[in-house]
Amino acid sequence: MRPVEVGIIGFGTVGAGAFEVLTRNREIVRSRVGSEIIVKRIADLDVDSDRGIPVDRALLTTEAMDVIEDPEVDVVVELIGGLDKAREYILAAMDRGKHVVTANKALLAECGKEIYEKAERCGVSLGFEASVGGGIPIIRCMREGLAANRIHNIMGILNGTSNYILTRMTEKGLPYDQVVEEAVRLGFAEDPPTLDVDGTDAAHKLAILISIALGIPVSLKEIYREGIDSLTPEDVLFAGEFGYSVKLIAIARNHGDRLEARVHPAMIPRDHILANVNEVFNAIYVDGDYVGPNLYYGLGAGRKPTGSAVVSDIMGVARQIRSGGKTAMPPLAHFQALKDRVTIQPMNELTSCYYFRFSALDRPGVLSQIAGVLGAHDISIYSVIQKGREIDGSVPVVMLTHEARESNVQKALAQMEDLNVLTGRTVMIRVEHE
């Protein structure tokens, strides 16, 4: 059996991780694929730095096109990240009949349609296991393992940095800024960690998961995003008193004619398996009509887990080449999409339960005024905590609501601003039960 030859573009953390897996686990890879997988070329602007693993210098080039145009390369692995160059290289590789493996979630969430269609037109495989959930084989599970199901619901903890921050805020009662500083120092967060904490990274990944579930590319801009940077330790603590954990959750809920697609901090009941996903771990909770609730859990980032995912894709392509057949799996795992288009439900039509923390003057009648405004907007209170603890000169009034409509909540909160018994911004966190 002739070996399968691989070219890597981008020799940073993930590229070096994939190369390390292919080198150190060469024997395992060969025994499981049935033929050798050989790295033929590696392109990177930096061909000098030590990547912590021996590399034959002759493999290295600064020209991505050296990889793409190498006639012996079967699989091009794009690991440079970013949009324009990555897109260009991927399309150029497909044009030359190369199979493509990528970890580039931003690119797929923003230009996925063009790339998916190109792969199908060129009859090549597109692997992107590493784009969502790091080492967790969630793409493969969605494309194959759960293939017989209509997916009703996806809830994911898709960003390890923000999950680390929230875990530390919960365990230590520390404020956001202090935890971010610590996370940057420990290498768990970039400085500043903007795309991680503002929900963009999780939304990229959610866009990809929805696209596979429905067979239709969904783009980032259709997904509602809210970050974790305004969360306070007080709210995390109150959530705990109500029996919930606060997580940055990416949610897609399929209502048949329309789809909820949103990323925001949410309170999850503590006995839900997702609430027990802590530190830098990721998890994806998927509910299908036959399989029921499933959870996939693991490390969502890092050289080794992401390297594992990239190599699993390369091995999949290699097995397929070895079988001699044509590409068995379109990128989104659908030969026809399940719908013509995806209609995303506008955020103000969402129905959810809510947590509110009001900062109020400590005087009689405050709760009745708040309840009055809520009641006028059809929002009914499920549970209240009112304690003497003063925060910044006012007293917190904390409550959970029954299901209410987002538009009503927004109107009620706007109207609250006129209540002179409230002394500050009202905190709102959505509560997810399933």
Added chain:
Amino acid sequence: MRPVEVGIIGFGTVGAGAFEVLTRNREIVRSRVGSEIIVKRIADLDVDSDRGIPVDRALLTTEAMDVIEDPEVDVVVELIGGLDKAREYILAAMDRGKHVVTANKALLAECGKEIYEKAERCGVSLGFEASVGGGIPIIRCMREGLAANRIHNIMGILNGTSNYILTRMTEKGLPYDQVVEEAVRLGFAEDPPTLDVDGTDAAHKLAILISIALGIPVSLKEIYREGIDSLTPEDVLFAGEFGYSVKLIAIARNHGDRLEARVHPAMIPRDHILANVNEVFNAIYVDGDYVGPNLYYGLGAGRKPTGSAVVSDIMGVARQIRSGGKTAMPPLAHFQALKDRVTIQPMNELTSCYYFRFSALDRPGVLSQIAGVLGAHDISIYSVIQKGREIDGSVPVVMLTHEARESNVQKALAQMEDLNVLTGRTVMIRVEHE
């Protein structure tokens, strides 16, 4: 594209579930496979009972060979369970070049070698996603998603019935017999649930997972088994006081030259993600050298989840047929095994931490006598709870040990029987930290 035609042997719970998925989600299956999947024949001794879903009577036959010998059937789905007949049908189907899908864990754990080799010789696919973890796509994850990894460690909650029983014992403090009675009444357990509670079912599944991890068939009889039927609510409660949950765990730990393979009740730290798997749910925790710790969670049994798994296998075969290639994946996902043979570590060479509950007379010097015997066998105590609570006329002395050797523990426990300060059987539960 010509449709892919399927024959089902065994139209019980799982068979009807698979048929229901193929019927009700026909449009989803077609859009994801790119061609129709049609059930051509169904064999069962009972062709009259209502399965809760409309079936064309012309599909039904009482003769399994009608399915196997139908020249139009591409995939034979064996769902009768049991050993002899199932084996015969599967081998006969492979002889005729049919791909095979089965949910039969007992058969694979007992006669796997013959069946795996036959599939390879005949060049057909063998799918058995439904044999482990019900709807959880753990077989696919092991064969493909984690393919680049050396698997160090597998820890599974693989039997939903026993997990349900332990969950109820934990939550309600109820005795084993009472919970079993309830589980039988609610349909969560068979009457009697012998193979579920004695560890055999979990050991079947563990044998299959180990076989895939190493590429070598491992058989049931090599796996140590201990059931949950002697657990008491007292021990579950004490475990909780030490910060642990009691679970029936299937463990495979790869030491390179030898392998631990065992199924028994174990105490798991409450903050471990596995400790939060409750009710009838299953979960498999897998640690690979690159991917790190992963967890797969879902419903481990039942018509719908198992139907989902069976149909995912059928869809995999259909996609492969459509691609026109030869079978891309050997049953155990290895073209060559990673080792010549698997050497299972004898149980008495295990090193573990232990929980003991001694039933002792309430008099001075008891703890020192117990500690003396333990010390003489190189077993050092980590933590002790000694309380006045009387159980059956004696006082419990409860402790956790540091790591000790199983053979020493067995010797110490035997020697304890001579201590006249002890009034009854000493309970021992192994403690697993990773």
